[in-house]
Amino acid sequence: MVREELSMRNPLNKRLPRELKHDFGKYLVIFLFMVMMISLVSGFLVADNSVKHSYDEGFEKYNLEDGHFALDKEPDGSLIKDIENKTDSKLYDLRYFEEDEADSGDTIRVYKDRTEVNLECVMEGEMPAADNEIALDRMYAQNAKIKIGDTIKLAGKELKVTGFVAVPDYSCLFENNSDMMFDATNFSIAVMTDKGFENVSSNHVKYNYAWKYNKEVTGDKAEKEASEDFLENLGDIIKEYDTKLIMSGNTDIISVSDYLPRYTNKAINFTGDDMGSDKATIMLFDYIVVVVIAFVFAVTTSNTISQEAGVIGTLRASGYKRSEIVRHYMVLPVVVTLVAAVVGNILGYTLLEKFFVNVYYNSYSLCTYTTLLNAEAFVDTTVVPIIIIFVVNLIVLEKKLRLSPLKFLRHELTNRKRKKLIKLSHKLPFMTRFRLRIMFQNIPNYLTLFLGILIAGALVVFSIMFEPLIDDYADVVKKSQICDYQYVLKSQAETDVSGAEKYCVTSLDTTDEKYMTDDIMIYGIQDNSRYVDVDIKDDEILVSNGVMVKYGLKKGDTFKLKDPYSDEEYEFTIAGSYKYDAALAVFMTRKNFIDTFDKADDYFTGYFTDKKLTDIDDKYVASIVTYEDLIKVSNQMKVSMGEMMYILKYFGIIMFVLLMYLLSKQIIEKNAQSISMTKILGFKNGEIGGLYIVATSIMVVISLVVSVPIVNALLKWAFSSYLYTSMTGYIPYMVRRSCFVEMVILGIVCYAVVAVLQLVKISKIPKTDALKNVE
Known part of the structure; x- marks a missing residue:
């Protein structure tokens, strides 16, 4: 009867506000942590989904081409009609x-x-x-x-x-x-x-034509097959057209100067591919942080049970079931998570969504978009974290509360035999032994702290490494630059400028499906070249160091490439590498190039030179590659990744502060009775802080220092296993030591702020705590 009345009034509910007030700092930190994570991930996923939908919708909305080709001369109407008829397509003049x-x-x-x-x-x-x-x-x-x-x-x-x-x-x-x-x-x-276009006189008109198939073609395989058929028909038509011109005595033949089907067009596809890789990155980040938060909840819940062991023992002895106590201690973590999820999603759909949309619009030339609700974002940022935190807390509580009421009353919170204390030499000073005992007693907290520092440190280093990396990359490109001016010609033209050296170049595509398709520059180098200092035999190739690193290749491996405009495939055996950081490239002798690609003996495509070629007409020049062109990748990364790096840096710093505060707070609370006893023994607050806070400070510094090589290894692995597979081109993994120094300093500064807060907490622990729970 008494039990039923207790159940009806449920006095445990009255404890919830007191528990919240008592552990307000802990729950506030967890709340802020969850809000930051959920708002960040939710905002990104909503922005990503909305912008991606607009991007995909634009293919039809703006009538996107199926591909385009360019001719080196203006064709007549009959040729255009012939191409349309034989390729079953519609051509559009996009000169x-x-x-x-x-x-x-x-x-x-x-x-x-x-x-x-x-x-x-x-x-x-x-x-x-x-x-x-x-x-x-x-x-x-x-x-x-x-x-x-x-x-x-x-x-x-x-x-x-x-x-x-x-x-x-x-x-x-x-x-x-x-x-x-x-x-x-x-x-x-x-x-x-x-009319404005015609009025601007230019010598650089390119006769470019977009095509759309008359029949719908969907899927990469179908697009590839349709493109190959189109290219074959286009080649036959141009060949037939040129033959008629030659037979009529006209040598001004026409040829295809560019051909690019939509499915291989980076200007179209890179955006969509990059959005997919960004999403994979943020989801990995989401689940890592959720696991860390769940781990933190497990430690804090375990500490809560330790602190309230006497209360739990009394409740169990009074007739409360284990399930009722489990439910009671589940309430606050789940409620805090739910409230954080609501606040985080509101921020995600407002401030953070706009932020990430701006990140995309600062990187890509996207059309207008409409914000869309995202069920996946809700599941990933709200449902999954709640489930994980619920399950983790349930497992911890169920395991801890299996003990008998008597054990709780005696504060014997394990069925295992007590481990023998580690013997410490009496030669060590008393304070040193005291701090070591504190460290040994709080190993689970320190392990959690180390994990948090590791993840926060990785975020901080990742966010601050790119600006110096980009500057360093520009320097290594400058050092490995072939020449000041790399001329690529539309058609062969001679020059009298001294020092100009002929070379051959073409590009082939990679075939490894693990990576995004890369264009590999294939250079045919003149013997005894003054610009490319290599000794290559006619039957071998060297690859740039970027190819070696990105694709994990070594001397003797076979490197497979294919012609993007045909089914022709090539296999090269790697004889070594050549230091060239500006591009992914293959180097071979000019003779080998001519034999491999079946060209005439006098064939060349451009000049290496350190001087401008003033005697070649601009109409023969396709492009001039300079240092500024080679470092486009670094310049663009600075512009497009800047804001994202800042938010990751600040998130890492906040993660440092919150985790350090939460876990050092747990250590102080776990040792509240001991701290109270030291006060009775006459220790001052500053001296007590010297014991407990210095012990944690030592562990923080050790964690920061130990995490440096681990963070370096993790980031290096992320570059090789993830970043290189999700991007075209190559940028070397280079992290300045100053980035790791900054990470350590930031960690120490963050903990210094936390230490001040913990000193305040120590000063508030009353001496009467020493008289509580005395066995």
């Missing part, structure tokens, strides 16, 4: 010209206003209406700090900027498909009226 902007030197690729395919999305302002008006890519304009109404100068003409646009075939601003990295700081696409 463009490229000019360097007079003041900045940036390359602007100008199209006529698109009305049928690859339609523009006006992001700000309006489309050009007059002949002297132009609309620029939004992201380029943002990076170049160009505003609507400003004027730019192309080919001697001043053009007024009327708007900013995004186009689906340049969601990522790759100037060339062979570029290691897109470049939104020195390259932009633009649109003008038809």
Whole structure:
């Protein structure tokens, strides 16, 4: 009867507000930790899903091309019709010209206003209406700090900027498909009226045509097969057309200068692929942090039971069931998690969602988007953490509460025999032995602290390593640069400039499905080259050090590559590596190149030179590769990754503070009775702090120092096993020692703040605690 009345009134519920007040610091830290994690992950997933949906929807909404090709001369209407008929497709004239902007030197690729395919999305302002008006890519304009109404100068003409646009075939601003990295700081696409386009006189018009298949083609395999058929038919048509010209006495034949199906177009696909890799990264981060939080909950719950052992023993002896006590101690952790989930999701759908959308829009030239609800984000950030925390706490409570009421009353919280104390030499000073005892008694807390420091440290180093890495990368590129000017020609042209050296170059695609497809530059080097200091035999190749590292290759391995425009595959046996950090490349003799790719004996594609070739007409020059081109990858990473790195750094710092506070607080509370006793013995608060806080400080410093090589190994593994498989191109893993020094200093500073708070807590422990729970 008494038991039923107790059950009806449930006096345990009255303890909840007191427990919350007593452990407010602990629950506040856990709440903040959960809010940060959930808002960060939820905001990212909502932004990622919304922007990805807009990106995928844009393929149809803006009538995206199935591919494009370019001809070196303007074709007549009959050739276009013939191509359309024999390839069962519709062609669209998307000719463009490229000019360097007079003041900045940036390359602007100008199209006529698109009305049928690859339609523009006006992001700000309006489309050009007059002949002297132009609309620029939004992201380029943002990076170049160009505003609507400003004027730019192309080919001697001043053009007024009327708007900013995004186009689906340049969601990522790759100037060339062979570029290691897109470049939104020195390259932009633009649109003008038809008449405005014609009025700007340019020698760099490229006769570019987009195609759309008349029948729907879906799936990578089907797209590849359709593209191969299209290319074969295109080649046959051009060959037949040129034969007729030659037979009529006209030697001005036409040829294909570029061919790029949509499924291999980086400017289109890189954005979608990168979004997928970003999501995988953030989800890995999500689950790691959730596990850490669950581990923290397990330790704090275990400590709570230790502190309240007498209360639990009394309740059990009074007739309360184990299940009732389990439910009681589950309430606050689950409620705190639920409230944190609600607050975190609200922040995720508002502030953090906008932040991550801005991160994407600072990296990619995306069209407009609409925020979408994301059930997956709710499951991953709310349901999964609650389940994990519920299960972890349930397991800990069930295991701990199996003990008899008498054991709780006696504070004997284990069925195992007590371990013998580690004998400490009496030669050690008393204070030293005391601190060592504190360390041995709190090993689980210190292990959790070490794990937290390890993860927080990895986040901090990862966030601060990129800026110096990018600067260091620029330096190593400069040191391994082949020459000051690497000319790539449209057609062979001779020069009288001294020191200019002929070379051959083409590009092949990688075949390893574990990695994103990379363009590998294949260089044919002249014997005794003054620019590439290698000794290569005619039947062997060297690969750049980046190829070796990224693909995990070694001397004697076979490197398989394929022609992106045909089914032709090549297998090369690696004879060694060559220090060249600017690109992923293969080096062979020019003779080997000519034999491998079946070229004429006098074939070459460009010049290596340290001087400008002033005697070659611009119409023969496809591109000039300089140092600035080689470090595009580093410049763009600075722009696109800056904000993300800052948020990871701050999250790592906050993680340092919260974990250190929470776990050092547990240590103080676990030893409250001992601290109270030392006060009775006459120790002052500062002296007690010298025992307990110094002991934890030593463990913090040891954890920080020990975590340095582990963090380095983890990040190196992440580069080779994850980052390299999720990106095109290569950037070496280089971390300055200063990054690890900064991590250690940040950790120590964070703990110094926590130590002050713990000194305050020690001062508030009353002497009467020493009289409680005395066996």
